[in-house]
Amino acid sequence: MIHNTAIIDAGAELAGDVQVGPYSIIGPDVKIASGTVIGPHVVIQGPTTIGRDNRIFQFASIGEACQDKKYNGEPTALEIGDNNVIREHVTIHRGTIQDNGLTRIGDNNLLMVGVHVAHDCMIGNNNIFANTTGIAGHVHIGDGVILGGMTGVHQFCRIGSYAMTAGCSLVLKDIPAYVMVGGNPAAARSMNFEGMRRRGWSPEVVSQLRKAYKIVYRQGQTLEQALAQLDALAGGAELQVFIDSLRASERGITR
Structure with missing residues (x-):
């Protein structure tokens, strides 16, 4: 279940059936629940908690320290729920003490290739973030949201449940629930009827x-x-x- 080239820190806690692919690195203070599959060349740093039945593909970087220049090594965390699919080259950073010290991703989300989720983001359930979507720090996203490929979301924005962005959208303000937006900067087009x-x-x-x-x-x-x-x-x-x-x-x- 764990490839002999993988490096698992003694301080990590993995359920007995967790699979870890070749050359992956799992650091201390990482907890991974049953049924989760970690592909090759994945790096997971802690404190990070990952739930059940997730699939993390190769070259993802999960739970790394954030890029906020105010961050000074404080103990912050990342929480990921159940049944998420995290594709190649996805990056997800831990929180900062300037917020709640936590980045959280819920259940049943699909993060496609190259998605970035920055520090202190709060992501709900059943969302789809298409390739190379960039979500800046402190962003809150509800449930059932679809972000089109190469969407950029400004820090501190809120995106309501079931909202949707067109590809290459630049989101600078909050998007209410159900609303479809597109453009640079993004403008409201309709609701997702x-x-x-x-x-x-x-x-x-x-x-x-x-x-x-x-x-x-x-x-x-x-x-x-x-x-x-x-x-x-x-x-x-x-x-x-x-x-x-x-x-x-x-x-x-x-x-």
């Missing part, structure tokens, strides 16, 4: 979110005015996700 239908959401829910989008993006209102109008709608949980993502914005939303 086709994705909603594929998830089996009812026509009533889709119609209500379409109306909510128009309130925010088509009526020339300030965000505060739009939120007051959205609060007056009789909406369900899906609409509330949209409203909450608008209220959580600190950088201003992508228009």
Whole structure:
């Protein structure tokens, strides 16, 4: 299960069925749960905790110290959940004490070739980040988000659940839930209505979110005015996700 050329520090804790490929290096304070497969030439530094049934491909660098110049070797951490696929040349850095000292990635995410997740990012579940996407420090991303290839996300941005970016997008402000953006800088284009239908959401829910989008993006209102109008709608949980993502914005939303 562990290739004889792999180097495993005595301070690492690996479940008995974890597989480690040739020439991979696993440092101290690394914990890896059952079913995870580490390919060849992978480097994992700690403190890092990796959950069950993940697949990490060759040349990935996981849990390395961050590139923030304020970082001075403080003990910070990385947490990765279950069932993630981390492809070739992905880099994921630990947190900084200027934030919560933690970078976290949830479950069932696909990080394609060359994705970078910087320090202190908080990533949810069921996301897809396409090739060479770069996510700067302190970014928060919800669930079910799709980032097109070569997307760049500015530090401290928030991307709401089920949002989507076109390839080569430059994200400088927050993206509300469900919203599709594209361009440099990124601008809002629509909501991911086709994705909603594929998830089996009812026509009533889709119609209500379409109306909510128009309130925010088509009526020339300030965000505060739009939120007051959205609060007056009789909406369900899906609409509330949209409203909450608008209220959580600190950088201003992508228009």
